[in-house]
Amino acid sequence: MYEQISHSLLNEILADLSPELEREDLRHFFTRLGANFYSIYCLFHLLYGDREDMRQQMQNLVERMARQYIQRPEINRKSDLEREKNHNWFLSQQWVGMALYSDGFAENLPDLRTRVPYFQELGVNILHLMPMLKCPKSKSDGGYAVSDFREIESRLGTMADLESLIEELRKREILIVLDVVVNHTSDEHEWASRARQGDKRYQDYYYIFENREVPNMFEETMPEIFPETSPGNFTWDEEMGKWVMTVFNDYQWDLNYSNPEVFIEMLDIILFWANQGADIIRLDAVAFLWKKIGSTCQNEREAHLILQLLKDCCQVSAPGVLFIAEAIVAPVEIIKYFGEDAVIAKECEIAYNATYMALLWDAVATKNAKLLNQGLKSLPDKLDRATWLNYIRCHDDIGLGFDDQDIFAVGYQPKLHRQFLIDFFTGAYEDSPARGLPFGRNNKTGDARISGSLASLVGLESALEAGDLERIHHAENLILLLHSLILSFGGIPLIYYGDEIGTINDTRYLEDESKANDTRWAHRPKIDWEKAEKRKQPNTVECRLFSGLKKMISVRKEIPAFADFNNRELLTVANPHLFVFSRFNYNHGSVLVVANFDSSPQHLNLDELNMGGLSRHGVIMDLYSGESPALFKNQLIIPPLHFYWLTDHHRNA
Numbered sequence: 096m097y098e099q100i101s102h103s104l105l106n107e108i109l110a111d112l113s114p115e116l117e118r119e120d121l122r123h124f125f126t127r128l129g130a131n132f133y134s135i136y137c138l139f140h141l142l143y144g145d146r147e148d149m150r151q152q153m154q155n156l157v158e159r160m161a162r163q164y165i166q167r168p169e170i171n172r173k174s175d176l177e178r179e180k181n182h183n184w185f186l187s188q189q190w191v192g193m194a195l196y197s198d199g200f201a202e203n204l205p206d207l208r209t210r211v212p213y214f215q216e217l218g219v220n221i222l223h224l225m226p227m228l229k230c231p232k233s234k235s236d237g238g239y240a241v242s243d244f245r246e247i248e249s250r251l252g253t254m255a256d257l258e259s260l261i262e263e264l265r266k267r268e269i270l271i272v273l274d275v276v277v278n279h280t281s282d283e284h285e286w287a288s289r290a291r292q293g294d295k296r297y298q299d300y301y302y303i304f305e306n307r308e309v310p311n312m313f314e315e316t317m318p319e320i321f322p323e324t325s326p327g328n329f330t331w332d333e334e335m336g337k338w339v340m341t342v343f344n345d346y347q348w349d350l351n352y353s354n355p356e357v358f359i360e361m362l363d364i365i366l367f368w369a370n371q372g373a374d375i376i377r378l379d380a381v382a383f384l385w386k387k388i389g390s391t392c393q394n395e396r397e398a399h400l401i402l403q404l405l406k407d408c409c410q411v412s413a414p415g416v417l418f419i420a421e422a423i424v425a426p427v428e429i430i431k432y433f434g435e436d437a438v439i440a441k442e443c444e445i446a447y448n449a450t451y452m453a454l455l456w457d458a459v460a461t462k463n464a465k466l467l468n469q470g471l472k473s474l475p476d477k478l479d480r481a482t483w484l485n486y487i488r489c490h491d492d493i494g495l496g497f498d499d500q501d502i503f504a505v506g507y508q509p510k511l512h513r514q515f516l517i518d519f520f521t522g523a524y525e526d527s528p529a530r531g532l533p534f535g536r537n538n539k540t541g542d543a544r545i546s547g548s549l550a551s552l553v554g555l556e557s558a559l560e561a562g563d564l565e566r567i568h569h570a571e572n573l574i575l576l577l578h579s580l581i582l583s584f585g586g587i588p589l590i591y592y593g594d595e596i597g598t599i600n601d602t603r604y605l606e607d608e609s610k611a612n613d614t615r616w617a618h619r620p621k622i623d624w625e626k627a628e629k630r631k632q633p634n635t636v637e638c639r640l641f642s643g644l645k646k647m648i649s650v651r652k653e654i655p656a657f658a659d660f661n662n663r664e665l666l667t668v669a670n671p672h673l674f675v676f677s678r679f680n681y682n683h684g685s686v687l688v689v690a691n692f693d694s695s696p697q698h699l700n701l702d703e704l705n706m707g708g709l710s711r712h713g714v715i716m717d718l719y720s721g722e723s724p725a726l727f728k729n730q731l732i733i734p735p736l737h738f739y740w741l742t743d744h745h746r747n748a
């Protein structure tokens with residue numbers, strides 16, 4: 096868009112560009128800058144327009160973007176151009192992700208490189224490498240308390256190791272996702288050290304206060320994120336003699352985005368990792384980017400403006416790179432992190448589908464899909480060119496973040512229902528086979544969240560211990576059922592490492608003082624490769640899970656209706672144990688997904704559905720098993736904890 100004020104500013108900025116930049120070939124950079132500059136200017140002005148140095152800051156911004164563009168390796172520039180042409184590439188059903196720690200899945204980065212064939216064996220082609228940057232040893236928050244944004248933790252390897260890992264992945268057409276922890280730094284980051292030493296410039300990188308007056312005001316409305324281990328949102332720093340805002344752990348200092356220098360530094364870091372070869376960047380804790388007195392300091396409008404600005408700038412220097420929003424917030428808020436408009440107000444192309452995740456767990460505990468259906472109905476439609484990251488487990492706890500109104504709507508009482516879920520998953524509820532652990536109990540509000548590996552939460556751990564074959568099969572079926580739902584829902588399924596072989600809670604964290612009070616470590620396991628080898632031995636849990644999932648992944652990749660073009664219809668059926676939706680594709684036929692959350696067989700009257708895309712005459716076939724399910728008249732029989740991907744076409748027809 097052409098607009099006089101911003102355009103004349105752009106001309107001025109380009110005229111003042113450092114001479115060394117002028118010598119470079121900036122052709123593509125300039126076209127993209129021209130296309131995005133109006134928007135960059137408007138956003139920058141909205142955020143920083145009241146500052147006297149705004150003009151200079153914009154100059155700095157453009158120069159940093161140009162420098163990173165110049166640094167961009169040829170191979171990434173090429174993929175930028177390819178992705179520009181094929182801009183819906185990430186909506187395809189071909190993509191399947193896995194998230195892992197390099198020192199959990201393997202020993203370190205070089206060892207991880209030797210394990211790459213495993214991803215191909217399973218069918219995974221996006222790898223989310225959990226944060227591996229330098230962190231203080233006993234105050235790392237699992238890699239999210241970064242003390243140097245450009246240095247890899249030496250225990251894990253070097254920059255050269257990462258480079259050769261990425262090269263290996265690229266050879267095998269596997270994409271890589273890297274984290275940028277945008278909301279905070281470790282208190283041992285150089286900026287924090289300088290602030291501590293009294294450097295005013297770096298004190299302005301954070302929220303630092305002389306006394307409790309402002310912090311007390313903030314505390315009135317800010318919730319606590321880690322109430323057990325790090326209550327409150329501010330920490331007294333003895334050396335500085337001041338209070339610092341620390342929303343997460345007391346050693347994680349929140350960055351002050353009302354300072355444009357912070358914005359520019361963090362953009363530079365994002366572009367730096369884009370240039371190291373990240374295909375996708377996961378932006379951590381984005382809901383927290385803007386702090387405002389009198390608010391919860393989450394989901395503020397300015398947090399969205401910052402993300403739009405990051406996106407617009409990234410599109411100039413490294414346009415092929417996508418963003419994942421990690422915003423584990425209320426359903427109506429999550430959706431906003433895609434942006435308000437796919438072209439003029441874009442934020443992140445991908446967002447964690449925390450709503451679906453939490454609702455799936457509700458269905459597991461209640462054995463019915465009432466809240467799952469209700470919760471999804473209230474989830475607003477997302478933008479085109481935006482997609483979900485669908486997951487069952489990740490490295491974090493499970494928050495029961497559904498809407499109270501939805502809980503009421505299906506006839507439960509929110510407080511009691513949440514308590515039931517916590518009791519169920521922590522095994523306190525009688526009959527519950529789960530072995531989860533509470534996380535983040537807040538005695539003031541009564542809230543709690545849940546930790547635990549998928550296998551332990553669905554009862555595989557307790558069933559194995561009891562040697563109860565029937566319960567083992569139930570747990571295995573449930574693990575496959577849940578995966579079938581993240582693989583068919585629409586979006587990129589993100590498998591959590593170890594779940595593909597039924598890894599149970601890893602209790603070794605209890606021996607480490609710096610981890611013992613954070614139950615999330617129970618589900619950040621060290622992979623037992625002898626156990627993983629059993630995936631090749633028939634009649635083992637590992638083999639049933641791994642081969643089931645492997646098959647599911649390969650079938651998913653062949654079903655065009657599973658690509659994400661907002662082509663899903665939830666279907667309301669009378670049987671509450673069933674979760675039913677249809678995925679449609681006008682050229683290639685539709686698929687009816689049916690999942691039974693109950694431990695008894697259930698039936699579905701196909702007449703209720705208007706056939707959900709299935710014709711009355713064809714033979715109904717389950718694409719996963721390749722078999723026709725049991726039918727009596729129009730009643731479809733669904734075995735306990737079983738799923739179907741039904742079609743009336745033969746896949747290859």
Ligand code: GLC
Nearest residue numbers: 236237239343379380490491
């Ligand atoms: C994100 C991470 C979580 C971390 C938090 C603070 O939510 O996923 O693990 O504790 O940010 O960095």
